[in-house]
Amino acid sequence: MTTTQATTAAAGDTARPAVAFDQVTKHYGDVRAVDGLSLTLHPGETVALLGPNGAGKSTTLDLLLGLRPADTGTVRVFGTSPREAIVAGRVGAMLQSGGLMDEVTVGELVRLACALHPRPHPVSDVLARAGVAQIADRKVDKLSGGQAQRVRFALATAGDSDLIVLDEPTTGMDVTTRQAFWATMREQAEQGRTVLFATHYLEEADAVADRVLVLHRGRLLADGTAAEIKAKAGARRVSFDLEGAVDEATLRDLPFLTSLTVSHAGPAAAPGHHTVRIQSSDADATVHALYGLGLYPRNLEVAGLGLEQAFVAITAAEEAKQK
Amino acid sequence: MNSLIKLELTRALRNRKFLFFSVIYPSVLFLLIAGSADATEKIDGTGLTLPTYMMVSMASFGALTAVLMGNSERIAKERESGWVRQLRLTTLPGRGYVLAKTASAAVVSLPSIVVVFAVAATVKDVRLDAWQWLALTGSIWAGSLVFAALGVALGYLAGGDAVRPITMITYFGLSILGGLWMPTTTFPGWLQDIARWVPTHAYAALGQAIEQSRAPHMTDIALLAVFFVLFTGGAAWLYRKDTLKA
Numbered sequence: 001m002t003t004t005q006a007t008t009a010a011a012g013d014t015a016r017p018a019v020a021f022d023q024v025t026k027h028y029g030d031v032r033a034v035d036g037l038s039l040t041l042h043p044g045e046t047v048a049l050l051g052p053n054g055a056g057k058s059t060t061l062d063l064l065l066g067l068r069p070a071d072t073g074t075v076r077v078f079g080t081s082p083r084e085a086i087v088a089g090r091v092g093a094m095l096q097s098g099g100l101m102d103e104v105t106v107g108e109l110v111r112l113a114c115a116l117h118p119r120p121h122p123v124s125d126v127l128a129r130a131g132v133a134q135i136a137d138r139k140v141d142k143l144s145g146g147q148a149q150r151v152r153f154a155l156a157t158a159g160d161s162d163l164i165v166l167d168e169p170t171t172g173m174d175v176t177t178r179q180a181f182w183a184t185m186r187e188q189a190e191q192g193r194t195v196l197f198a199t200h201y202l203e204e205a206d207a208v209a210d211r212v213l214v215l216h217r218g219r220l221l222a223d224g225t226a227a228e229i230k231a232k233a234g235a236r237r238v239s240f241d242l243e244g245a246v247d248e249a250t251l252r253d254l255p256f257l258t259s260l261t262v263s264h265a266g267p268a269a270a271p272g273h274h275t276v277r278i279q280s281s282d283a284d285a286t287v288h289a290l291y292g293l294g295l296y297p298r299n300l301e302v303a304g305l306g307l308e309q310a311f312v313a314i315t316a317a318e319e320a321k322q323k
Numbered sequence: 324m325n326s327l328i329k330l331e332l333t334r335a336l337r338n339r340k341f342l343f344f345s346v347i348y349p350s351v352l353f354l355l356i357a358g359s360a361d362a363t364e365k366i367d368g369t370g371l372t373l374p375t376y377m378m379v380s381m382a383s384f385g386a387l388t389a390v391l392m393g394n395s396e397r398i399a400k401e402r403e404s405g406w407v408r409q410l411r412l413t414t415l416p417g418r419g420y421v422l423a424k425t426a427s428a429a430v431v432s433l434p435s436i437v438v439v440f441a442v443a444a445t446v447k448d449v450r451l452d453a454w455q456w457l458a459l460t461g462s463i464w465a466g467s468l469v470f471a472a473l474g475v476a477l478g479y480l481a482g483g484d485a486v487r488p489i490t491m492i493t494y495f496g497l498s499i500l501g502g503l504w505m506p507t508t509t510f511p512g513w514l515q516d517i518a519r520w521v522p523t524h525a526y527a528a529l530g531q532a533i534e535q536s537r538a539p540h541m542t543d544i545a546l547l548a549v550f551f552v553l554f555t556g557g558a559a560w561l562y563r564k565d566t567l568k569a
Contacts, residue, residue: 065411065412066411067408067411067412068567069567086412086413086414087414089414091412092412093412095405095408095409095412097405097408098405098406098408098409098412099401099403099404099405099406099407099408099409100404100406100409101330101334101401101406102404103334103337103338104330104333104334108330108333109330111326112326112327112330113413115326116326116327116413116414116415117413117414118414152409155409
């Protein structure tokens, strides 16, 4: 098999996906947590796994890390089973449910993580990078939520792993810590590592990931850049004012339009003064067609929707389809 | 895995409460029971004085405490906290966690045996041959593995809240019925019949055979072997079940 795909990974790995799910299904009793999921992560990508609670994010990560076996389908990590990839030291992971050993110090715990990794980083580097060097002598059971998260991050980055998996990593962190965390994470990605993180802080997916996977009811709902995901949900807002008579039906026929509101409101509203708000999945084409109608829109504004609104729109559309 | 054993040990040695109960407490109990005993009076049918007899019982009790009490509760707690999951994301082999726990318990159980011996020898003038001291230490130490396996099994059997009472009941049941606190010869006949099948009874009987300079009963050895297989098998089965649950 040959592939022409360009990746940033080390030589020898260019043809091999970092992670490959093929038709993976996982049930808990009657509940289908993961439902025929197929996805491929390429080396060097930073990927956000996005979805509401119960979408199957954590189960997907569990399957990826070999913590649970798949009912059907295959999960491969760097071409091997998840467990083999972990034993080879290729995967570092930080789980939401990942507890810490208590009654030991932060430094002792990080030293253990380094000792267990086949290609460890120096303990002092790991402590410093995770921002826990100052609390290295503190007992693990005396940490705040945010500190414990940083210790988990230290464990996940104790060695030279090629894939870093993070399940809602910034839970419990304050804003400053969160920013510092993502700066560290970008550093990891810049060194050519593949990073996969699950999050419900959607601005994080938008700001950090080069690719966003939207998961809903155990299935992949959308896969693309944050910009593409927004576009998929009709996620640009166009607004303008129109003078004179407005034919709503004509406006409604504009290409790529997904919603339309026309209002007469406004503090200095003269008769025949309208404000039009449109959501469009291709704002350029919509605006072009608008001029094509011979209209003269004033105060034209085109703005992106946040990923959050895009996400709500995508999942709502999916739920409507299923009803 | 050595790094995990080392860290488990560091932690165990740092825990004063645990050290007190597994290392000091058996010796204190020995002095309470054997302290006022007449050093010439023999226990029925054993030919051993009370201090000599109780020394083995209390050394066995100390080893039992060290391997049973520490592990079952810790394992249950660390399963719930997710530490066990986190460890599964390292190169540590699946059984490594359990083996490290058992190994560190075994290291703590050794001083609890030796301290009882030292107290018995210095305070109650228990005198044995050098080979007997060595054989006693070895057999009690090795025998504690049976109960270490039980501790692991309990840790995987019960959750964080239930594990303490279950462990306590098992611990006191084994200690009392096995005759570690008082010779089973003081029990009524029907209870003696039950006690004969309790693994701690066979465990202490090994040590007492060494004190009497005779070979241990094959039934005691067989009984311990059967329980070892049962507990290890149970622990392995529960461990696998827990792993599939993730």
